[in-house]
Amino acid sequence: xxxxxxxxxxxxxxxxxxxxxxxxxxxxxxxxxxxxxxxxxxxxxxxxxxxxxxxxxxxxxxxxxxxxxxxxxxxxxxxxxxxxxxxxxxxxxxxxxxxxxxxxxxxxxxxxxxxxxxxxxxxxxxxxxxxxxxxxxxxxxxxxxxxxxxxxxxxxxxxxxxxxxxxxxxxxxxxxxxxxxxxxxxxxxxxxxxxxxxxxxxxxxxxxxxxxxxxxxxxxxxxxxxxxxxxxxxxxxxxxxxxxxxxxxxxxxxxxxxxxxxxxxxxxxxxxxxxxxxxxxxxxxxxxxxxxxxxxxxxxxxxxxxxxxxxxxxxxxxxxxxxxxxxxxxxxxxxxxxxxxxxxxxxxxxxxxxxxxxxxxxxxxxxxxxxxxxxxxxxxxxxxxxxxxxxxxxxxxxxxxxxxxxxxxxxxxxxxxxxxxxxxxxxxxxxxxxxxxxxxxxxxxxxxxxxxxxxxxxxxxxxxxx
Amino acid sequence: xxxxxxxxxxxxxxxxxxxxxxxxxxxxxxxxxxxxxxxxxxxxxxxxxxxxxxxxxxxxxxxxxxxxxxxxxxxxxxxxxxxxxxxxxxxxxxxxxxxxxxxxxxxxxxxxxxxxxxxxxxxxxxxxxxxxxxxxxxxxxxxxxxxxxxxxxxxxxxxxxxxxxxxxxxxxxxxxxxxxxx
Numbered sequence: 001x002x003x004x005x006x007x008x009x010x011x012x013x014x015x016x017x018x019x020x021x022x023x024x025x026x027x028x029x030x031x032x033x034x035x036x037x038x039x040x041x042x043x044x045x046x047x048x049x050x051x052x053x054x055x056x057x058x059x060x061x062x063x064x065x066x067x068x069x070x071x072x073x074x075x076x077x078x079x080x081x082x083x084x085x086x087x088x089x090x091x092x093x094x095x096x097x098x099x100x101x102x103x104x105x106x107x108x109x110x111x112x113x114x115x116x117x118x119x120x121x122x123x124x125x126x127x128x129x130x131x132x133x134x135x136x137x138x139x140x141x142x143x144x145x146x147x148x149x150x151x152x153x154x155x156x157x158x159x160x161x162x163x164x165x166x167x168x169x170x171x172x173x174x175x176x177x178x179x180x181x182x183x184x185x186x187x188x189x190x191x192x193x194x195x196x197x198x199x200x201x202x203x204x205x206x207x208x209x210x211x212x213x214x215x216x217x218x219x220x221x222x223x224x225x226x227x228x229x230x231x232x233x234x235x236x237x238x239x240x241x242x243x244x245x246x247x248x249x250x251x252x253x254x255x256x257x258x259x260x261x262x263x264x265x266x267x268x269x270x271x272x273x274x275x276x277x278x279x280x281x282x283x284x285x286x287x288x289x290x291x292x293x294x295x296x297x298x299x300x301x302x303x304x305x306x307x308x309x310x311x312x313x314x315x316x317x318x319x320x321x322x323x324x325x326x327x328x329x330x331x332x333x334x335x336x337x338x339x340x341x342x343x344x345x346x347x348x349x350x351x352x353x354x355x356x357x358x359x360x361x362x363x364x365x366x367x368x369x370x371x372x373x374x375x376x377x378x379x380x381x382x383x384x385x386x387x388x389x390x391x392x393x394x395x396x397x398x399x400x401x402x403x404x405x406x407x408x409x410x411x412x413x414x415x416x417x418x419x420x421x422x423x424x425x426x427x428x429x430x431x432x433x434x435x436x437x438x439x440x441x442x443x444x445x446x447x448x449x450x451x452x453x454x455x456x457x458x459x460x461x462x463x464x465x466x
Numbered sequence: 467x468x469x470x471x472x473x474x475x476x477x478x479x480x481x482x483x484x485x486x487x488x489x490x491x492x493x494x495x496x497x498x499x500x501x502x503x504x505x506x507x508x509x510x511x512x513x514x515x516x517x518x519x520x521x522x523x524x525x526x527x528x529x530x531x532x533x534x535x536x537x538x539x540x541x542x543x544x545x546x547x548x549x550x551x552x553x554x555x556x557x558x559x560x561x562x563x564x565x566x567x568x569x570x571x572x573x574x575x576x577x578x579x580x581x582x583x584x585x586x587x588x589x590x591x592x593x594x595x596x597x598x599x600x601x602x603x604x605x606x607x608x609x610x611x612x613x614x615x616x617x618x619x620x621x622x623x624x625x626x627x628x629x630x631x632x633x634x635x636x637x638x639x640x641x642x643x644x645x646x647x648x
Contacts, residue, residue: 173567176550176551176552177550177551177552177567180549180551181550195497197501198499198500199501200501200505201505203501204501205499205501296526296529296553297526298552298553298566298567299566300555300566301566301567302566302567312567312568315549315568316568316569316582317582318582319581319582319584320549320550320582320584390578397584398578398581398582399584401581402581402582456566457564457565457566457569457571458565458566458567458568458569459569
């Protein structure tokens with residue numbers, strides 16, 4: 001410091017303030033850029049240098065960046081909405097109407113918030129699919145897969161708590177149904193429901209609880225876990241795309257570029273593109289707002305938000321305890337165990353970075369997707385028109401006739417499929433891929449049926465006859 | 467155990483205890499919140515003659531249907547679906563109750579024709595005094611199956627079989643505060 005003083009007059013106040021914040025000028029050399037990445041609070045979530053290969057657009061598709069942009073938009077528009085919204089059953093709906101009709105670009109802000117929430121769920125699921133199908137969750141990235149699952153759950157919960165806010169018909173009935181599902185959760189279900197909605201109907205109590213979760217509990221949790229998730233990518237190293245049958249790469253010899261500007265510019269470009277598309281979409285497509293909530297009269301048919309229609313479709317076919325507890329429980333368990341059981345530890349069997357693992361994996365993915373979609377559609381139609389399970393198992397409780405029996409039969413079918421693929425010589429990772437693909441295709445098919453093929457009293461109809 | 471181990475363990479235990487305490491305080495605070503108001507009352511639906519035989523009369527705000535059967539028996543069915551709490555509607559053409567949320571269907575006596583509903587529609591207690599039909603909507607009575615005893619007859623109409631159908635119902639007596647609508 002003393003030496004500096006002796007050099008000449010002190011710089012001006014503004015310069016000194018600026019230098020107290022950013023110690024160094026914007027770097028002109030790679031060495032400086034690396035140092036900036038290491039020293040900056042936000043930039044240090046990235047490694048100072050990244051493999052050239054990791055920037056390939058057809059590998060990550062920029063889905064993580066899209067998700068972060070959407071989260072940012074949700075935060076910004078969410079803060080604005082909080083200033084105009086009244087969280088009370090009597091005033092909530094009117095405050096939304098005032099927002100869209102009287103406040104400057106109020107409708108656009110609400111549209112952006114609504115569509116960002118929907119898109120964030122889509123982008124998160126696509127991101128999960130990308131990571132799954134490129135085996136990017138294989139060691140050493142197991143824990144980041146779990147963090148990702150946690151984020152997906154928080155995004156779904158944020159969407160769910162968010163759509164009670166407008167207090168319209170969708171809000172009221174979807175929340176009534178979803179919280180009633182808790183009554184089928186053994187031991188703690190009823191207490192959790194009481195904690196959330198106060199015991200009786202969805203009312204002021206429930207709205208207050210959901211509002212608190214939606215604006216003060218979930219967003220900061222998401223922000224913290226997202227930061228951790230990105231930082232783990234740096235610590236666990238990027239997974240790198242590989243061609244079919246390309247041997248694992250030698251990490252010490254791959255070409256690397258500095259994060260500034262190569263990765264950073266790519267991210268900023270993608271972010272701006274995502275933002276532009278979102279604003280264009282939200283300008284033209286208004287967020288839906290149904291009639292004000294009416295606790296005595298649900299709409300007919302009463303459908304949840306489109307992303308929960310797969311679940312609602314399951315509820316039409318199976319006993320609620322199985323849809324509420326058994327199916328989600330097994331799915332979550334499978335997804336949690338996946339990163340710890342999927343990979344073959346032998347280095348020559350490493351498949352990280354190869355789309356669909358192998359040539360056989362690609363065939364199996366296509367076959368399983370077709371099987372999952374086709375069988376699901378066939379079973380839904382059969383259950384609607386021909387299958388009468390309670391009559392077949394006359395006298396038995398529906399928990400058995402519409403729960404244990406059909407779920408057991410389906411599970412047995414999946415086990416046989418998994419086993420027979422093994423007999424054909426598929427590796428465990430390829431069999432897992434086949435099973436995952438089949439179930440995901442089945443869930444997508446259920447969603448499509450629920451959204452487009454269900455009419456009055458949830459009867460099966462063709463979309464153009466609705 | 468060295469002195470360093472002892473203090474290390476002590477700090478860890480105290481930290482865990484503090485965190486646990488914070489969690490307990492938070493949960494206890496939140497659990498003591500109270501919901502405002504409750505649903506239900508003893509409601510006079512009308513005179514028994516107001517309800518022709520073989521009819522289903524909806525009471526939308528009070529959330530029940532008053533059904534009168536061919537033999538003159540009354541039955542009050544909650545319109546809240548026992549599956550996931552949607553509100554069922556009466557389908558006049560098919561003479562069934564149907565749920566718009568998950569497609570459950572119920573007979574006129576509340577029994578399940580079509581799952582996913584796991585049990586019949588809940589009923590409310592009906593009481594006929596001085597020819598006035600009263601329905602107690604404070605407590606929905608759950609059933610695992612439907613029985614003829616669920617029906618209530620006006621004292622003037624003779625019950626179908628001798629000695630059947632009690633004039634008053636088993637559960638809550640009118641005038642006593644009920645536990646509220648669930």
